[in-house]
Amino acid sequence: MKDKNVELRRVNVTRYITPLREGGSMPAIAEADDGFMYVLKFRGAGQGPKALIAELIGGELARLLDLKMPELVFAELDEAFGRTEPDEEIQDLLKASTGTNLALHYLSGSITFDATVTPVAPDLASRIVWLDCLITNVDRTARNTNMLVWNKELWLIDHGASLYFHHSWHNWEEQAKRPFTLIKNHVLLPFATELARADEQLRTMIGREQLEAIVAQIPDDWLMFEPAFETAEEHRQAYVHFLETRIAHSSTFVKEAQDARAALI
Template identity: 50%
Template sequence: MDQHSLRTVAATRYVTPFREGGSLPGLVEADDLGMYVLKFRGAGQGLKALTAEIIVGELARRLGFRVPELVLVDLDPELSRAEPDEEIQDLLRASQGTNLGVDYLPGSFDFNPRVKEPGSDLAARLLWLDSLVLNVDRSWRNPNMLLWHRQIWLIDHGAALIFHHRWQPGWRPAPTYRYDAADHVMMPVAGSIAEADAALRPQVTPRLISEILSLVPDEWLDPALGSPAAARDAYAAYFAARLADAPDWVAALEETRAARV
């Protein structure tokens, strides 16, 4: 995959909804004959969730985690004509334009650390990543990981970057953010988070963040900040502030981990 762009495909057939998701993601077939889990721009948190999916998913990929390919999906509301469910019809019509597709992993199933030991290094690295991006949705109840071909794959990052739901003109990142990792699915098995920090933090450079932010379509970025460039600058400022605060939140993670031993 080109590191500087996401592929664009067109949805040709709506196959079925995944009703376990609150925003009713659906399985679609596209004009490249691929199957994708479609995240709708007209659902739930809308474009903010799709933006978080790209930023966090692509950051995770570049840090060495397995993430299904993300693509941009053009959706024609005419697909709603063949759908008998009125709720899904409305969702398809409300999502005309560019949506997000996640490569469908056939035969995958929800990851359970009781079934497969993730390893202390992977667990620590994932704890570090989720703390960096304030991902509040990786608990025992909802780990948002799949096991596919005996490997762990990360999915569903729309609940991360929660600060962008409160944006307004003049927004600045806070010097510190509270993140409660006590219920994180990886906390009981994580190794040294300080070691994970030493390995991962140097990789999250301003250039890397800029490359990832460039993958988000301009039309998805919050106009409250004035322009797409201003929105990207705000995300970049958040990452700079969060990384600067890393010694403190990594120490807090280590305290939580020690309390679980």
């Protein structure tokens, strides 16, 4: 089992370039002190740190499974940053996001994936569908694919809508065993003819050690406002348990995806 977990780098945001207003949480393109541009996701946005946790877990799992994913970094925002921003809405967002945020390396020149233009190989489509079933990603639809084509390759972005159970943690242990019915809306489902093979391959690539390494990177202050858990570590272990349980019951969500695909054709 390959260990691809690498500690996320930390950068300091030096310049706010432009908002991406098509995103519900209003991310932005920003420049950091390493000279690179990033798509910056703010902890002060609507869903708060939970969206960043889902982004981190989903993105790092994608990378672990050999799927193309822009580098994730922790992006530090100084409290003085944005004081000169003339837009009050953006200024309020920046003030609420002081501290550690999350950012994805900006893929300059990329284009939004369009399933009617760019065919996707069955193996790749099946692996992406499998991942999105695992993390219950509701946001990879024809309307909003959250995939880019860059250098003629398909790249995954934006997993912030994943793991939606964690917005309440209600009955989460039981939810881990359930199928993911919303997979019927997945933009790649028509191409995903090799789901059984993907399941056989991918479920062996994610072990407890890898899951713990990923969740260990979640900053404590992203976890401190959840009343369901007494400590940050207990909170982290709940994510590990949820994903471990889900992998152990992957046949359930794979069958749901297969049945949903059969209903399309």
